[in-house]
Amino acid sequence: MTADASRVVLVINAGSSSLKYQLIDLESGAARTGGGIQQIGEPSSRVGDHEEALRLAFAQLAEAGVDLTSCGLLAVGHRVVHGGNAFYRPTLLDDARIAELEKLSELAPLHNPPAVQGIKVARKLLPDVAHIAVFDTAFFHELPAASATYAVNRDLAQRWQIRRYGFHGTSHRYVSEQAAAFVGGPAAGLNQIVLHLGNGASASAIAGGRPVDTSMGLTPLEGLVMGTRSGDVDPGVISYLWRAANMSVDKIESMLNNESGLWGLAGERDFRRLHSMIESGDGAARLAYDVFIHRLRKYIGAYLAVLGHTDVLTFTAGVGENDALVRRDALAGMGELGIVVDERRNAAAGGGARRISADDSPITVLVIPTNEELAIARDCAGLLGR
Ligand code: ADP
Numbered sequence: 001m002t003a004d005a006s007r008v009v010l011v012i013n014a015g016s017s018s019l020k021y022q023l024i025d026l027e028s029g030a031a032r033t034g035g036g037i038q039q040i041g042e043p044s045s046r047v048g049d050h051e052e053a054l055r056l057a058f059a060q061l062a063e064a065g066v067d068l069t070s071c072g073l074l075a076v077g078h079r080v081v082h083g084g085n086a087f088y089r090p091t092l093l094d095d096a097r098i099a100e101l102e103k104l105s106e107l108a109p110l111h112n113p114p115a116v117q118g119i120k121v122a123r124k125l126l127p128d129v130a131h132i133a134v135f136d137t138a139f140f141h142e143l144p145a146a147s148a149t150y151a152v153n154r155d156l157a158q159r160w161q162i163r164r165y166g167f168h169g170t171s172h173r174y175v176s177e178q179a180a181a182f183v184g185g186p187a188a189g190l191n192q193i194v195l196h197l198g199n200g201a202s203a204s205a206i207a208g209g210r211p212v213d214t215s216m217g218l219t220p221l222e223g224l225v226m227g228t229r230s231g232d233v234d235p236g237v238i239s240y241l242w243r244a245a246n247m248s249v250d251k252i253e254s255m256l257n258n259e260s261g262l263w264g265l266a267g268e269r270d271f272r273r274l275h276s277m278i279e280s281g282d283g284a285a286r287l288a289y290d291v292f293i294h295r296l297r298k299y300i301g302a303y304l305a306v307l308g309h310t311d312v313l314t315f316t317a318g319v320g321e322n323d324a325l326v327r328r329d330a331l332a333g334m335g336e337l338g339i340v341v342d343e344r345r346n347a348a349a350g351g352g353a354r355r356i357s358a359d360d361s362p363i364t365v366l367v368i369p370t371n372e373e374l375a376i377a378r379d380c381a382g383l384l385g386r
Pocket of ligand 1 (some may be wrong): 197198227269318
């Protein structure tokens, strides 16, 4: 590829066993190319660690005809899950900042270490480019104290930075801005609920462009029922299992993160298959679905009350964008609360931003595809003033 004047950002999202990347063109907002490497470090995989994965990703980019040294690469944007108290803006990474980031790993042991590893390797492979971290917690940094504070011992909470941080912030911000654009008003004038329903799931309440509540907390475990995560449980469950079942804290944490949620209840986490299991009379799948929907409705009700007045409610992410049954059941019978879904619009196939509420629904209900990579790329360009 010859040198050109275009501006692109390579966005890297390194998870515990996966690494996804996209090369975003800032002019068009489109991904020039992208890909992912799964099952990193798993026994069956030929990719042993994130360094190998990133080298493989770079080789894939080269195969796709991308020369990272001459394609107009402005920055590498790294998605980092937990920013703790210290990081809540896009942050230019140097050795000192990375050392600080590493200290946060205790707060997010499942999520931050792979991101830090990805950052280190990417800096080694692309030493002359700006590397920028964009945090999933950033959007929720300014949650009101009443919503960010857990009612636990104040001194302990301060000492150990225990608060509700919130996650999926890049998505909640991007989708709420897109929703405002869709209904033709500035985000600052609207009260919104955003439901990000993917493998991980979270809800947020946003008043005039500022988040006022969100369902995830100190970690991405709190809140809605997810693919493999429990969401809300009585914290008493943890001490009870520790004492009565003799389970270690690590084991309990892993159970709540990896063996719970839809998977824990039904042995399936993909909604497409869950629906066919329900159709064929699988009682466990039915219960898992009902628990998921019940929890979701509870949060919607809570956020309608927190906001007092709501203008727009938006579904996003894999389930929110694609699963009409989930959207129907999440909002059924809420006419008196101001939500009337148009069944035909909801069931209509099609991607892109769309309205699914009836014309006379006081609250506008939308489906909007999220695009965290584009939001991260724009954050990088914004930080560099380009
Ligand atoms: P992640 O949190 O991994 O980014 P996604 O936002 O991509 O997750 O969502 C993945 C989930 O979306 C899948 O596990 C599946 O349950 C759901 N999903 C994807 N496509 C469809 C579809 N066409 N119909 C119903 N559910 C879908």
